[in-house]
Amino acid sequence: MKPGVQNPRENVTMKTIAEEAGVTLTTVSRILNKKGGKYAERTQEKIFEIAKRLKYRPNALVHGMQSGVTRTAGVMIPTSSMFYAQVVSGIHSVFLENDTIMLLGWNPKSKHDKGDEQERQILHQLVDRRVDGVILRPGSEEMERSYFEEIWERDIPLVIVDREMQQISTDFVGSADREIGRDAARHLIELGHRQLLFVGDGAVVSTSRYREEGFRRVLSESAGASCKVINNGVGEGEDAILQLLRGEDCPTAIFCYCDPVAEVMMKRVLEAGLSVPGDISVLGSGNQVTPDCPLPLSTFDQNPHLIGKTAAGLYLERVYEQNRSGSRRELIPATLLPRASTAALAR
Amino acid sequence: MKPGVQNPRENVTMKTIAEEAGVTLTTVSRILNKKGGKYAERTQEKIFEIAKRLKYRPNALVHGMQSGVTRTAGVMIPTSSMFYAQVVSGIHSVFLENDTIMLLGWNPKSKHDKGDEQERQILHQLVDRRVDGVILRPGSEEMERSYFEEIWERDIPLVIVDREMQQISTDFVGSADREIGRDAARHLIELGHRQLLFVGDGAVVSTSRYREEGFRRVLSESAGASCKVINNGVGEGEDAILQLLRGEDCPTAIFCYCDPVAEVMMKRVLEAGLSVPGDISVLGSGNQVTPDCPLPLSTFDQNPHLIGKTAAGLYLERVYEQNRSGSRRELIPATLLPRASTAALAR
DNA sequence: ATGAAAGCGCTAACAT
């Protein structure tokens, strides 16, 4: 018993209907597709009635094959963090209203380093199923190079989400990262902090670079403020952080480019015997802390749902509308969410 | 320029390859599908070379149409909560290893009450695309009735996740709910609590009923323990809760059947001027609090990722293996995660 | 070792 073809009786096709009604396939096709203006009322009704009775459903595979349009989008975004899960949710809500559905897939965090191979595999699954376009969140800028070759060569419309890619000109939707950096700096400055630390991952991720940029710009204009920068603070930079916390010039506030990093930093600070926010304020971004974060983290709501909706909107325009203009860039503003982890500088 | 067919030059088919190689379609088909044991080495190499050079990709739509097997699963699970996002993530990880990909869709929380119509629409999107099977998390037991008729009639294999449905006999994967209830009660009893409250939503959700059952069973066996039950505590039951909190027989510990409810309860308790866990302990389940939960919530890790993996495993067996036995039931155990919201009863 | 032909479910151009 082959899957999908369990009950032969159930496999109702237009032919079935045609035979039942005593007309041709063509007639059925035209009537069901509402291109049958010329057909007799009686015939039309009969066809519809039979189709309904037999619970006929069109075969989208055939339609896709013939027309080249599948109304199916390839979405390559992990749902493993709340942030991206909500981006996906936003995309879904727009697709729902536009008769589009997504094939979801993403590359797992490359364990065993077979990540690259799997990326290709997933991409092929999408291409083979003839998706009309792709929405993609790049893992790292380097890694995704291979994606583009494949997608690009086939002229498959592409919308990039969250992390910008160099030298790729397609639609992009992300956060207003420089403004996040700026507002982070302002927030901490307002609280009286002058010794600041930025923890990022700028080597790999564009969002980190932009946030750093916005952050430092404000600080450079603020009298008496100083800013250290450590990249990869959850990796190689770890030692540097610990040294800093123990040293003379220990910062009084840390801005981490994203919440997961902020959460780790918070724990590090607490482990070092310092208090948050008493000794050190910690600020993140993304609003995606885990449930066992020691205390409510001050962060930015980046409105991931809206990011998803916007991406889906651009996707639909680019794929199905004529006026596919040049590449567009949409930056969704974020909102500061001051919570318990940032406080005024104790003097 | 039709979407999906942008560059005609790029539309490489087996025919293209056949012409380029000076052989027939049949030859190409058999060689590329490795059913060409009888072909000359030279021919084979040539075909593979051309296919690679032209970046040929098989058309999965055609294949699906002909064979009735699409290697595509319909997954109807919202990614709007971390819990389900992780279930989806678990499913994905198993599919990845099994050359299967998911069409993702779900019914939004029926605003405007057009939910039912949209459910059908999504289901049709899946059926029309000829998914090999469906993995579904039921919204409420009532609502999903219509789903089954459609799925059932077409003999589409179905795996249910998280919430059990009455009188539907398919594979089910969920949490060991009675044990969650049991362990919740034990935890609170051990902490010295005797006046307990269960907040659930048993009218709609099976998980709530089972957790309540396990909870009460332990309490009924514990000397001196009493247990009130309020259903729909975030809705109609709200007043009852507030009254209880102000009254003489105010409970000292509350077990809520899921975290979102627990979080609301916690806020209610705090608003009422009581302290958590000083006056009242609050326990939830699911490990999916929002980032602004006032303090770390004690809860259960239900291992949603494993739930997803298990569901995907059952799905693959049921859909692609001969031995599709009767309906199976897998209950994934949960682990208590004691955090700050539960504490020993003050005396 | 290779080809020709029929057919999957459906659409569209071309009849009548």
Added chain:
DNA sequence: ATGTTAGCGCTTTCAT
């Protein structure tokens, strides 16, 4: 107002 025919990309008999 309805039918005939060709064809989409591919697989699968049935030849040779």
